[in-house]
Amino acid sequence: MQLREKTLFYGGDYNPEQWEESVWQEDMRLMKMAKVNFVSMNIFSWANLQPSEEIYDFRTLDKIMDMLHENHIYADLATATASPPAWLSTKYPSSLPVGESGKVYTHGGRQHYCPNSSVYRKLASELVERLVKRYKDHPALIMWHINNEYGCHISECYCENCVKAFRTWLQNKYQEIFTLNQAWSTDFWSQKYYQWEEILLPAKTPNGFANPGQMLDYKRFMSDSLLDCYKMEKEIIKQHTPNIPVMTNLLGLHKAINGFKWAREMDIATWDSYPEPHVKNSYGDMMAHDLTRSLKKTPFLLMEQAVSHVNWRAYNPAKRPDQMRLHSYQALAHGADGIMFFQWRASQGGAEKFHSGMVSHCGSENSRTFKEVVALGEELQALKEIEGTNIYSKVGILFDWENWWALELDSKPTTAVAYLNQVGDYYRILREYNVSVDFVHPDEDMDAYQFIIAPSLYLVSEKLTQKIEKYVAEGGTFLTNFFSGYVNENDQVYLGGYPGALKNVLGIEIEEFDAMIPEWTRQFSYEEQLYNCNVWADSIKLENAKALGYFTEDYYAGLPAITQNNFGKGYSYYIGTQPERPFLQMFLQMILEDLNIHSPLMVPKDVEVTVRENDKHKYVFLLNYNKNEVTINLDKTYISCLSGEIVTGELKLGILGADVLKIEKY
Ligand code: GAL
Numbered sequence: 001m002q003l004r005e006k007t008l009f010y011g012g013d014y015n016p017e018q019w020e021e022s023v024w025q026e027d028m029r030l031m032k033m034a035k036v037n038f039v040s041m042n043i044f045s046w047a048n049l050q051p052s053e054e055i056y057d058f059r060t061l062d063k064i065m066d067m068l069h070e071n072h073i074y075a076d077l078a079t080a081t082a083s084p085p086a087w088l089s090t091k092y093p094s095s096l097p098v099g100e101s102g103k104v105y106t107h108g109g110r111q112h113y114c115p116n117s118s119v120y121r122k123l124a125s126e127l128v129e130r131l132v133k134r135y136k137d138h139p140a141l142i143m144w145h146i147n148n149e150y151g152c153h154i155s156e157c158y159c160e161n162c163v164k165a166f167r168t169w170l171q172n173k174y175q176e177i178f179t180l181n182q183a184w185s186t187d188f189w190s191q192k193y194y195q196w197e198e199i200l201l202p203a204k205t206p207n208g209f210a211n212p213g214q215m216l217d218y219k220r221f222m223s224d225s226l227l228d229c230y231k232m233e234k235e236i237i238k239q240h241t242p243n244i245p246v247m248t249n250l251l252g253l254h255k256a257i258n259g260f261k262w263a264r265e266m267d268i269a270t271w272d273s274y275p276e277p278h279v280k281n282s283y284g285d286m287m288a289h290d291l292t293r294s295l296k297k298t299p300f301l302l303m304e305q306a307v308s309h310v311n312w313r314a315y316n317p318a319k320r321p322d323q324m325r326l327h328s329y330q331a332l333a334h335g336a337d338g339i340m341f342f343q344w345r346a347s348q349g350g351a352e353k354f355h356s357g358m359v360s361h362c363g364s365e366n367s368r369t370f371k372e373v374v375a376l377g378e379e380l381q382a383l384k385e386i387e388g389t390n391i392y393s394k395v396g397i398l399f400d401w402e403n404w405w406a407l408e409l410d411s412k413p414t415t416a417v418a419y420l421n422q423v424g425d426y427y428r429i430l431r432e433y434n435v436s437v438d439f440v441h442p443d444e445d446m447d448a449y450q451f452i453i454a455p456s457l458y459l460v461s462e463k464l465t466q467k468i469e470k471y472v473a474e475g476g477t478f479l480t481n482f483f484s485g486y487v488n489e490n491d492q493v494y495l496g497g498y499p500g501a502l503k504n505v506l507g508i509e510i511e512e513f514d515a516m517i518p519e520w521t522r523q524f525s526y527e528e529q530l531y532n533c534n535v536w537a538d539s540i541k542l543e544n545a546k547a548l549g550y551f552t553e554d555y556y557a558g559l560p561a562i563t564q565n566n567f568g569k570g571y572s573y574y575i576g577t578q579p580e581r582p583f584l585q586m587f588l589q590m591i592l593e594d595l596n597i598h599s600p601l602m603v604p605k606d607v608e609v610t611v612r613e614n615d616k617h618k619y620v621f622l623l624n625y626n627k628n629e630v631t632i633n634l635d636k637t638y639i640s641c642l643s644g645e646i647v648t649g650e651l652k653l654g655i656l657g658a659d660v661l662k663i664e665k666y
């Protein structure tokens with residue numbers, strides 16, 4: 001998304017209200033030195049902006065906005081609604097959130113508001129209205145930042161406001177209490193409801209298992225409640241500034257917030273990334289970059305990362321020299337159009353004083369970390385042209401928050417199946433082969449992809465069943481694994497044999513499954529070789545499919561473990577157990593080769609390659625996660641965007657090094 005000029009965004013959370021004004025001028029000097037062009041501000045300023053319910057005071061913010069403009073720095077202006085002032089919590093205690101045990105959270109941290117509190121919503125919208133009217137024509141303003149990391153601390157609330165709002169949400173969804181009873185299977189355990197008022201939130205029950213339909217709807221309801229808060233602010237903003245982009249900073253792999261649904265309300269997708277510095281290459285963060293880009297299938301913004309250490313883990317190592325640069329290039333390589341940090345200047349006091357900042361406590365422009373900040377700012381100048389370039393993947397992973405919620409509700413055959421682990425297993429292997437991956441929501445078109453993988457797709461609607469069948473019938477390749485296709489949107493099992501919703505396309509029927517205890521391993525054979533497996537074993541009966549691998553042990557010995565089905569013009573694959581990693585690597589590689597899907601460039605181990613492109617150029621990102629220099633044999637002649645030089649033959653990438661090579665298309 002282009003804002004005013006073609007550039008990559010560079011900056012961070014800027015909290016000058018924590019500092020004397022004399023520091024602000026130094027901030028401006030250092031920001032210019034680092035080529036900072038964009039800052040997120042006013043995120044936690046509600047108490048400053050509104051000393052009491054009747055009084056607003058925008059004087060400090062006026063000064064900050066003017067100062068930014070004078071210094072040619074654009075503002076990502078936050079609405080300040082993430083941390084209500086103490087007077088609000090004291091005067092309106094019903095605005096405070098309540099935990100599952102019924103205990104009210106106290107004021108004194110942040111995010112201490114119930115999303116369904118009418119008082120919170122009223123006061124937040126009054127603040128936003130004033131803020132928007134005041135700054136709508138300010139020349140520094142180019143983006144609105146609503147609230148902050150919704151649901152990061154409070155993603156569930158069990159207060160009276162929420163019970164009432166839940167009932168209304170359910171009434172809107174089901175209309176008739178009879179329909180709700182059906183959807184929640186309330187004939188089980190005498191759970192039938194006769195009046196809406198009888199319905200409660202799924203808090204602690206005597207046996208620990210609340211109704212699964214109720215729990216699933218509660219997850220949907222809480223994500224929607226927070227989204228309603230966001231939409232309330234967005235509406236006010238759009239009334240006065242329809243052309244200024246609006247977003248909130250999401251959290252990537254964040255279970256509580258249905259990212260695809262939220263992204264529809266955002267002009268640009270964003271997230272905050274905090275990889276652990278001691279991990280060589282965090283595939284979780286890489287996956288979250290791809291997921292965030294996939295939310296809108298356009299470039300995203302990295303809204304926050306740490307220059308060096310954070311302060312909220314038990315142990316907080318510093319990022320090694322060049323590691324922050326490499327993390328930044330990873331974000332760019334996966335589609336980021338901007339690199340932002342939390343925060344500009346490390347705080348002197350407060351709970352985050354030991355979190356690194358772009359300017360550290362020593363304040364020196366000669367510190368190692370500030371020099372790295374300046375160097376990166378300089379490099380991004382050379383990369384301006386990648387702004388707006390996109391990534392085109394041939395492989396899609398079906399990703400659905402509703403499935404995540406349903407799969408991980410309690411009372412399942414095993415607790416060993418976690419959605420992100422399952423998705424992560426497949427994602428990581430694809431990325432180790434440097435195959436680009438999009439995450440695809442069930443409502444999205446799948447036609448652009450040659451290969452769709454659906455790990456642990458437990459919840460499948462009839463609509464999705466038809467879509468997958470059409471996709472494969474028309475020539476697509478589809479792969480899924482055990483415990484997929486079991487239930488509908490109400491978490492009710494499809495009868496007539498597993499994997500209910502996917503039986504037809506997979507050409508198999510499963511009569512029973514064995515959820516193994518952690519100590520067990522079993523084996524299966526595939527092309528004369530034995531592989532270990534654990535967690536789960538299906539008893540598969542072939543309908544139209546053929547077996548590619550067989551269990552060799554236990555009561556399912558001789559039954560298929562791995563199957564392939566020719567369905568219309570395409571193929572679908574099923575893995576009826578949790579195979580050891582070498583099998584998955586080999587199996588995916590075989591399918592990718594069949595489909596002629598390869599890495600854009602052959603590179604040494606732990607070197608990452610991605611390609612961003614526009615109509616004219618391809619930009620090849622090369623990232624070295626190794627602690628040694630590597631040599632890459634280039635297939636063509638490129639131009640290095642960073643040095644401007646022609647590169648051909650062998651390219652050396654230093655320790656934790658990164659480069660971006662450009663080549664004309666066609
Ligand atoms: C984010 C948050 C920031 C800051 C940061 C510290 O979750 O948005 O305000 O707390 O973490 O890492």
